[in-house]
Amino acid sequence: MTHTHHLSEIMDLKGRYDLYGPIHKGLRKAQCDLLVRLGNIDFNDARATADLLSDMRGLLALAAAHLEHEDGQIHDALRARGAASVDRLDHQHDDHRATFARLEALVADIEAAKADERTALGRQLYLAFGIYIAHDLEHMHEEETVAAPQLWSLFSDAELMAIENRIVGSLPPEKAMAFMRLMIPAANPGERAAMLGGMKQQAPREAFDAVIEFAARPNLSAAEFADLARRLDLVA
Numbered sequence: 358m359t360h361t362h363h364l365s366e367i368m369d370l371k372g373r374y375d376l377y378g379p380i381h382k383g384l385r386k387a388q389c390d391l392l393v394r395l396g397n398i399d400f401n402d403a404r405a406t407a408d409l410l411s412d413m414r415g416l417l418a419l420a421a422a423h424l425e426h427e428d429g430q431i432h433d434a435l436r437a438r439g440a441a442s443v444d445r446l447d448h449q450h451d452d453h454r455a456t457f458a459r460l461e462a463l464v465a466d467i468e469a470a471k472a473d474e475r476t477a478l479g480r481q482l483y484l485a486f487g488i489y490i491a492h493d494l495e496h497m498h499e500e501e502t503v504a505a506p507q508l509w510s511l512f513s514d515a516e517l518m519a520i521e522n523r524i525v526g527s528l529p530p531e532k533a534m535a536f537m538r539l540m541i542p543a544a545n546p547g548e549r550a551a552m553l554g555g556m557k558q559q560a561p562r563e564a565f566d567a568v569i570e571f572a573a574r575p576n577l578s579a580a581e582f583a584d585l586a587r588r589l590d591l592v593a
């Protein structure tokens with residue numbers, strides 16, 4: 358996963374390199390899926406509750422890491438070239454971080470609660486996570502409609518790919534895999550094939566195989582995986 362140019366074929370409709378699109382699709386899907394699970398869960402089922410809270414902590418950690426990547430690699434670069442309104446995005450990220458701390462505290466409260474209190478606390482977590490997602494949907498929309506055009510006017514595609522590669526190259530393998538698990542099922546078939554086709558060509562074979570087996574196959578339907586395998590010429 359060290360030489361990851363696997364997103365290099367992901368382009369927006371105008372053919373420009375899209376830093377935000379694939380990861381934001383992944384975050385939208387993962388967060389909405391988790392919200393639905395929070396609505397469905399029986400908080401009297403200790404095992405299911407523990408699994409859900411663990412998944413929630415994992416997703417919040419990925420969302421926080423994503424903010425760090427944007428702060429460190431995108432906001433500073435935009436500011437250095439004189440882009441307007443980067444402060445707004447910084448403030449939105451600060452708000453997200455405060456929200457993550459509140460959500461973590463609610464998760465800990467549920468874990469520590471007596472069994473007969475968990476359902477009511479779980480309802481609070483459901484509402485708090487729902488309004489966080491609402492804010493995050495607006496925030497990501499601003500990034501994709503306001504910040505992305507600034508990136509396209511101020512940076513070449515080669516520079517944007519270099520930003521992406523610095524982000525991906527900074528990830529330990531298990532975190533890179535966790536992000537692939539978010540992004541692959543959220544992408545459309547053509548994006549999926551472009552993302553993984555670039556990786557097939559440029560990443561070490563064992564890294565590519567691991568992504569196929571641990572990020573793609575378990576997170577796609579049989580039909581989606583068959584489509585991907587056909588597009589990538591994978592030998593069954």
Ligand SMILES: [Fe+2]
Pocket residue numbers: 424427446450496497500
């Ligand atoms: Fe952001």
